[in-house]
Amino acid sequence: MSFVNKARQAYNKLFPAPVLTDFPAENLPWIDKKNPDIEGFVRQFPKATQLPYDLTEKLHFWKENGYVILEKVISDELIDAYLADVQELIDDHKKYDINIRIDRPEYSKHPVMKVRDVPREIIEGQYIKIMDFHNASVAGKKLMLHKAIVSFLEAIFNEKVVAMQSLTFLYGSQQETHQDFPYVVPQVPSHLAASWIALEDVKAGSGELHYFVGSHKIPKFDWGNGIFFTGESSKNPTDFGRYLSAKCEGFERKTLLLKKGDVLIWHAALAHGGEPILDDSLTRKSYVCHYSSAQGYFRHRHDLVNEPVRYNLNGADVFADPKLKEYENSFKRGESLNQ
Template sequence: MNTSFVNPLSGVPDVESPFFDELFAQKEASENVLRVARQLRENGFAIIDFPDAEFDARAERIKTKFHGRFDFDHWRDELWHKNDGMRVQDAWETDEDVRSLASNPQILHLLSQLYGRRAIPFQTLNFPVGTQQPIHNDAIHFSCVPERFMCGVWVALEDVDGTNGALEYYPGSHKFPTYVNEHMGVCSATQHKPTAHYARYLSLWQQLIRKAGIAPVTFHARKGQALIWASNLLHGGSKQTDPTRTRWSQVTHYYFENCVYYTPVVSDPAFGQTHYRQIKDASTGFVQPNIYSGVEVEHAVIERSMPDAFEPYARPKLPPDFDSAVYLQLNPDVAAANADPAAHYLEHGCREGRRWKFL
């Protein structure tokens, strides 16, 4: 192995480094890794076949187990025309198949080679239908110091085409600067709601696309194909024109070790207010420390940086009309697990969009 090159920019992901050629020559990377690395570097995404011999069986088990969690009739009647989707967040904590996809050893190894640090799967999202999300990037939600050590992997659990909500993304948009609150002239801490300015980001991203003249690409994936994307890539979900269909898929978000993890959209570092993330490694189940240049950030620093202004964002609250009995009736899997309904809603249900009252 060539060990003569010393990387002067260890705080830049290898795949985005100006020393890309030297770094990947030193890794003695395979042709497949180089192909993925070049695509990710140039376009902000790369398409691969998901490397799991049991993928088909896992996909079918996930669809079977999760089907009962969703009210498809309500989605078709009330949410579909509003461009809303449905999801279950962080099912890796309770479902072995979801966790296995998120912590697939070959995926972890590939991402670690691409970024030059160990990959950490920290969040999963399972979708039964198209998200229909507006164009956005992940960098304002999942950022870190040093920046850009974050990516996502989306995998199709069934075939996807132009009618059941295909992914849409803008090649090369990951090369835009990472714009955050300070660039928008926003101080989130002074707003009645920390994310009140999010619509301004949506407008900015559309303006950037028009200015750069970038045309969208739609990913008509076959079952088992996966998309790796960079944190700053602009992407979203196209309109699901046929609401009678499903579009089962799983997203896993990855950070990388030896970083400080935080949420820029609700952070104002100049005020000493940083919304740190306490992430848990889905491959081990352990909480990952926030580390700045080799030094762990003390918990007291994190506590001081998350003031009351961020409380509504950081810690969800029970709706005033929350009814435990109704919640268990509407979510039989929670009842079957003998889980405390209020605790389950605060920890999982609110993020998963679970119903707590009759419509």
């Protein structure tokens, strides 16, 4: 168990949290409340007229369906700089303590490893997530806090946006259907959303992302100790997957065939997962980032005590990793690039 989870368990023992059946109503994002006034909101939202899409239409779509797609909003140049950074990390992996998650049976005891300790053929293969590479990569930060993404998130939170974490995929994840909020828990849990940035055109058979349209409205799963997965939960992720499959029956199931530079943004409670990879020769390079608001995430999850070191882009923040300070912004290809 990680240090953070141990600390969380000890804290929970001392101060048992109330068993939640849903997100607390008092600090829900405005758009998740009943009958939000979307037209009124857009009239007073300063960036509304500068966006390459109709914000009113997108916010109605989000409320109803739990996601939006922003087409061709990110330049190939920025994506290529990020991919070159990822390639450098792989080529020189023996130099870096950066973490990757390996969801293969032989790593089940220690799924999170330093990239230096993992053979290159494993790093470049399936079932790998490069964790928080945005900390080392300037291009990664610029993608994560791209103005098209930040503007939409600012609208749904009606607040400054704070990026929490990132995952980089070379292949489809093949992950079972899940919602993110039980696993990614900011200090205000309902202030959570994710972006999925296509780093290449997604091909059919490559393990596309799937998602259930409107599934962000289903009742929340009870893990035995409320709506979050913790060390005390009596239910496990497989129970969660079964619950979601049953609850999502009748919802439209879509698979995501985005083009390079397109972005999907999804709600904390949208049920989604990765399709099986049908053709092993196909990569599916993608970059997933999770976000909260300034109110929702004010401490880095690796240091819940000290004020974080912040980087600001397009009016949004991302925190330096307090545990891997030596690598912060050390991959500099993105420096000269505009977003």
